[in-house]
Amino acid sequence: MSKFLTHFLFTYYIEYMAYTEEELKKELETKEYEYGFYTDIESDTFPVGLNEEIVIAISKKKEEPEWMTQWRLEAFRIWESMEEPTWANVHYEKPDFQKISYYSAPKSADPNKTLDDVDPDLLEMYRKLGISVDEQKKLQNVAVDIVVDSVSVATTFKKTLAEKGIIFMPISEAIKEHPELVKKYIGSVVPQKDNFYAALNSAVFTDGSFCYIPKGVRCPMELSTYFRINQAGTGQFERTLLIADEDSYVSYLEGCTAPSRDENQLHAAVVELIALDGAEIKYSTVQNWFPGNSEGKGGVFNFVTKRAICEKNAKVSWTQVETGSAVTWKYPSCILKGDNSIGEFYSIAVTNNYQQADTGTKMIHLGKNTKSTIISKGISAGKSQNSYRGLVQINSRADGARNFSQCDSLLMGNECGAHTFPYIEAKNKTAMIEHEATTSKIGEDQIFYCNQRGIDTEKAIALIVNGFSKEVLNKLPMEFAVEAQKLLEISLEGSVG
Amino acid sequence: MLKIKDLHASVDDKEILRGINLEVKAGEVHAIMGPNGSGKSTLASVIAGNERFEVTQGSIELSGEDLEEVSPEERAHKGVFLSFQYPVEIPGVSVTNFMKTAINESRKAKGLEDMPAKDMLKLIREKSELLEIDRKFLSRSLNEGFSGGEKKRNEIFQMAMLEPKVAILDETDSGLDIDALRIVASGVNKLKSKDNAVILITHYQRLLEYIVPDFVHVLHNGKIVKSGGKELALELEEKGYDWLKQETAV
Numbered sequence: 001m002s003k004f005l006t007h008f009l010f011t012y013y014i015e016y017m018a019y020t021e022e023e024l025k026k027e028l029e030t031k032e033y034e035y036g037f038y039t040d041i042e043s044d045t046f047p048v049g050l051n052e053e054i055v056i057a058i059s060k061k062k063e064e065p066e067w068m069t070q071w072r073l074e075a076f077r078i079w080e081s082m083e084e085p086t087w088a089n090v091h092y093e094k095p096d097f098q099k100i101s102y103y104s105a106p107k108s109a110d111p112n113k114t115l116d117d118v119d120p121d122l123l124e125m126y127r128k129l130g131i132s133v134d135e136q137k138k139l140q141n142v143a144v145d146i147v148v149d150s151v152s153v154a155t156t157f158k159k160t161l162a163e164k165g166i167i168f169m170p171i172s173e174a175i176k177e178h179p180e181l182v183k184k185y186i187g188s189v190v191p192q193k194d195n196f197y198a199a200l201n202s203a204v205f206t207d208g209s210f211c212y213i214p215k216g217v218r219c220p221m222e223l224s225t226y227f228r229i230n231q232a233g234t235g236q237f238e239r240t241l242l243i244a245d246e247d248s249y250v251s252y253l254e255g256c257t258a259p260s261r262d263e264n265q266l267h268a269a270v271v272e273l274i275a276l277d278g279a280e281i282k283y284s285t286v287q288n289w290f291p292g293n294s295e296g297k298g299g300v301f302n303f304v305t306k307r308a309i310c311e312k313n314a315k316v317s318w319t320q321v322e323t324g325s326a327v328t329w330k331y332p333s334c335i336l337k338g339d340n341s342i343g344e345f346y347s348i349a350v351t352n353n354y355q356q357a358d359t360g361t362k363m364i365h366l367g368k369n370t371k372s373t374i375i376s377k378g379i380s381a382g383k384s385q386n387s388y389r390g391l392v393q394i395n396s397r398a399d400g401a402r403n404f405s406q407c408d409s410l411l412m413g414n415e416c417g418a419h420t421f422p423y424i425e426a427k428n429k430t431a432m433i434e435h436e437a438t439t440s441k442i443g444e445d446q447i448f449y450c451n452q453r454g455i456d457t458e459k460a461i462a463l464i465v466n467g468f469s470k471e472v473l474n475k476l477p478m479e480f481a482v483e484a485q486k487l488l489e490i491s492l493e494g495s496v497g
Numbered sequence: 498m499l500k501i502k503d504l505h506a507s508v509d510d511k512e513i514l515r516g517i518n519l520e521v522k523a524g525e526v527h528a529i530m531g532p533n534g535s536g537k538s539t540l541a542s543v544i545a546g547n548e549r550f551e552v553t554q555g556s557i558e559l560s561g562e563d564l565e566e567v568s569p570e571e572r573a574h575k576g577v578f579l580s581f582q583y584p585v586e587i588p589g590v591s592v593t594n595f596m597k598t599a600i601n602e603s604r605k606a607k608g609l610e611d612m613p614a615k616d617m618l619k620l621i622r623e624k625s626e627l628l629e630i631d632r633k634f635l636s637r638s639l640n641e642g643f644s645g646g647e648k649k650r651n652e653i654f655q656m657a658m659l660e661p662k663v664a665i666l667d668e669t670d671s672g673l674d675i676d677a678l679r680i681v682a683s684g685v686n687k688l689k690s691k692d693n694a695v696i697l698i699t700h701y702q703r704l705l706e707y708i709v710p711d712f713v714h715v716l717h718n719g720k721i722v723k724s725g726g727k728e729l730a731l732e733l734e735e736k737g738y739d740w741l742k743q744e745t746a747v
Contacts, residue, residue: 446587448549449581451573452570453573454574454606456570463594463595464587464590466590
């Protein structure tokens with residue numbers, strides 16, 4: 001087995017309890033968050049509140065050029081005029097945006113340091129996360145950029161990638177080192193005014209990853225970013241910009257964790273993918289932000305805008321495994337602009353306790369013979385609410401467009417909810433759109449059947465959930481799939497006992 | 498091997514088993530017959546440890562050990578196997594994966610390492626041949642879209658894989674055509690040994706032509722009202738259950 005697995009060494013204990021639905025529900029509520037530790041690192045945190053001065057201060061702190069500062073200010077002014085959206089099927093106390101600190105950097109972070117010089121406390125944190133940076137260096141085929149709170153701490157494999165002409169670095173560095181690329185593409189897929197959170201992110205984003213794959217290059221390794229919110233009362237607003245030039249290929253992985261805290265932490269990221277003619281991007285996310293405790297206290301508010309644009313013959317696949325966050329609002333989308341372009345969305349969303357997820361995708365067919373596939377698997381337990389919201393839009397010029405959507409929901413217990421909101425807009429008569437949906441429940445008879453064959457309840461649920469999610473798990477890069485499977489086990493049956 | 502004493506069990510406060518006494522020794526085949534609603538399937542579930550049923554009185558012993566506090570999966574590890582009347586579907590989980598998990602869980606309980614893949618494959622090949630199962634079938638999702646006959650054959654395949662001490666076959670003959678019945682029965686006969694025991698639950702004498710029981714018991718109203726040799730099954734076939742009902746009512 002790959003050493004990559006050790007990054008996410010999830011330890012959990014198993015204790016047998018006889019299964020009844022009542023008991024199962026009780027057990028699920030006692031789940032402890034695996035990553036609920038807080039690392040005491042001195043950090044450099046801005047005062048709370050948001051105004052033009054703060055936006056300028058962030059830009060200054062990052063030593064940004066004037067155009068970037070102006071771009072942020074423009075976004076801030078737009079944001080001020082916007083209202084927080086309320087259409088999602090989630091209920092929460094709106095964050096007070098003046099009570100959040102918009103910049104928090106571990107003091108010891110210095111991009112010029114080599115990995116060996118990284119603060120031992122930070123290293124300890126990675127170790128707890130299961131990511132040893134030291135180890136990272138030795139590992140093959142995964143280059144990692146780690147964002148703690150607001151700053152990119154270390155990017156491994158920079159040199160190896162540079163030989164291929166691949167740029168993979170914190171976006172803060174890219175703004176300085178590759179301003180022409182950043183200027184050209186930032187906001188080209190998700191403009192500042194796109195939505196409330198995207199505008200906020202555009203104004204205050206502090207770091208994130210930047211990646212450029214040159215023409216005709218197949219990125220030889222999986223690129224990976226790891227996000228973690230550490231500091232209390234801070235928001236994390238990372239911005240990822242990934243450009244795959246003509247006929248290039250890249251597979252990108254994104255992982256997220258946050259410590260357990262009583263108050264809600266805000267995470268509002270923007271991810272923009274640009275797949276130029278003939279390019280292919282695979283973007284996989286395993287999101288494990290703190291989901292709040294069993295009473296629904298704390299947890300991360302995850303309001304994320306992810307969108308890709310596909311030029312001619314390009315292909316973008318979004319694969320996500322969402323197990324964390326108190327509230328999730330997230331719709332990784334594809335604009336299929338070029339003829340024959342392909343968009344795919346594969347998703348597993350698990351909610352437990354009081355978690356709420358409103359997630360799905362948008363497939364916007366503009367070009368001819370564009371194709372999209374949506375496979376969404378929602379698993380709800382506890383008192384959680386899990387919604388799929390998806391839009392398939394076929395524009396008038398998109399002759400021969402095709403879509404296939406499948407939304408399956410799996411329920412555990414009687415107090416959770418699964419909802420499906422599919423929107424279909426077809427303005428072209430040649431469009432072919434298929435939508436399938438199922439809802440099922442893990443039954444006591446299924447559990448007993450497994451028990452009778454010697455499989456305990458914990459393992460039985462894992463087996464059933466993994467079977468249910470198989471089509472999506474199969475889309476993840478192999479190492480990631482094994483982890484994701486483990487994560488599903490933790491989110492659901494790690495709690496059974 | 499299996500000793501059931503004065504077993505009472507109920508579901509939702511309704512008593513279904515009302516004092517069952519049964520002893521099954523190694524190497525024996527017992528048939529339990531009886532009209533619908535007499536408690537046959539309940540007895541099978543209770544022996545397997547299904548917690549939907551509450552044991553209110555009496556005991557079940559396996560090789561001298563009281564099973565009262567033993568969970569269903571531990572009973573399985575100790576060698577209790579139930580071939581279900583209505584096997585459930587588990588989408589996305591292949592027969593092979595399911596069996597691999599089941600076998601390795603049992604091994605883990607015994608402190609053994611996972612079975613090496615090579616041995617697992619060999620075992621699968623051997624047992625699927627025994628039951629004339631096409632191996633493509635084993636990659637399909639467990640029971641999903643299986644015909645009635647395929648489900649039952651799959652149950653017996655699992656029995657072959659797990660090699661239980663006591664196998665309870667709950668209406669394994671229902672839904673089988675004559676060819677499938679012959680294959681399943683010959684599978685069971687090949688698996689039978691002096692060290693294990695089989696309990697057949699059935700409505701009809703038909704299955705007993707292929708798997709010949711040493712003892713036949715008639716269950717009625719949650720009690721065994723008559724026991725005998727294999728000729729009792731023939732008598733039942735001929736006369737139905739009514740005469741017994743009358744006899745016990747007296």
